[in-house]
Amino acid sequence: MGRYKEFDKEAVLHKAMLVFWKKGYEAASIPDLLEAMDLSRSSLYETFGDKQTLYIEAINWYKKWKQAKRDILVNATSAKSGIRQYFEIHIDSALDGESPKGCLITNAAVGMDSPDEQLNALIRERFDELEKSFYELLRKGQETGEIMSEKDIKTLSYLLSNLNHSINIVSKVQGERSKMQQMIDMVMEMI
Numbered sequence: 150m151g152r153y154k155e156f157d158k159e160a161v162l163h164k165a166m167l168v169f170w171k172k173g174y175e176a177a178s179i180p181d182l183l184e185a186m187d188l189s190r191s192s193l194y195e196t197f198g199d200k201q202t203l204y205i206e207a208i209n210w211y212k213k214w215k216q217a218k219r220d221i222l223v224n225a226t227s228a229k230s231g232i233r234q235y236f237e238i239h240i241d242s243a244l245d246g247e248s249p250k251g252c253l254i255t256n257a258a259v260g261m262d263s264p265d266e267q268l269n270a271l272i273r274e275r276f277d278e279l280e281k282s283f284y285e286l287l288r289k290g291q292e293t294g295e296i297m298s299e300k301d302i303k304t305l306s307y308l309l310s311n312l313n314h315s316i317n318i319v320s321k322v323q324g325e326r327s328k329m330q331q332m333i334d335m336v337m338e339m340i
Contacts, residue, residue: 158196159210161186166207166214171249173256174204201265208271211253218242222282228290229340232283232309236333239313243320243329250324255317280310287340296340305340312336 164185168177179200183190197203218238225231243251254275257268284306290296316329 156188156192161188161196162207162210163214165203166211166253167249169204169207170211170251170253170256174200177204201268205268205271208253208257208268208275212275215242219279219282222286225286228286228293228295229337231286232340233333233337236312236316239316240320240326240329240333243316244324244326250321252314252317255314258314259318276310276314279313280306283309290340300340308336 164187165182168181168185172181177200179190179193182200182203183193186193188196193203197206218235221235221238222231225234242248254272258272258276284302287296287300287302287305291298291300291302296302312332316332319329
């Protein structure tokens with residue numbers, strides 16, 4: 150009879166997520182994960198199956214963990230203030246010294262050489278969800294008259310989504326808040 154697993158799955162997923170976020174999928178070794186998660190090899194394999202399944206679960210945990218930031222766009226009463234608030238929090242998050250730099254999803258996309266279609270679909274889905282969130286908020290802004298009707302909100306939503314990912318990448322090499330803020334100010338003038 151097997152021993153009862155005495156650990157908090159979300160807590161160990163969070164620890165695995167941080168390892169993948171910091172090192173990337175390929176560089177994160179099983180010993181790295183075991184040490185961070187404080188699990189035995191058998192517990193890791195019994196609970197998660199393999200490294201790739203653990204990675205996918207860690208990405209899903211990351212999505213859940215970061216959902217509050219995405220909810221800013223969904224719940225905003227003003228398109229412009231919602232977008233600005235989203236990016237202010239996004240910049241804070243990207244530059245947060247407590248977490249690895251950038252974003253787990255963006256990092257996964259940059260290293261997206263995986264032949265695994267499930268993983269690729271998960272990353273594409275997250276990109277598409279963000280772009281759609283921007284689009285829906287911009288559409289609401291057009292409906293209320295806050296955003297001019299002649300603005301191409303499809304292209305703007307694509308631009309905002311890509312700005313989000315570029316902040317994640319730039320924060321890893323030159324995290325200058327003032328430059329990021331100036332970039333957001335300029336984009337906000339375009340909207």
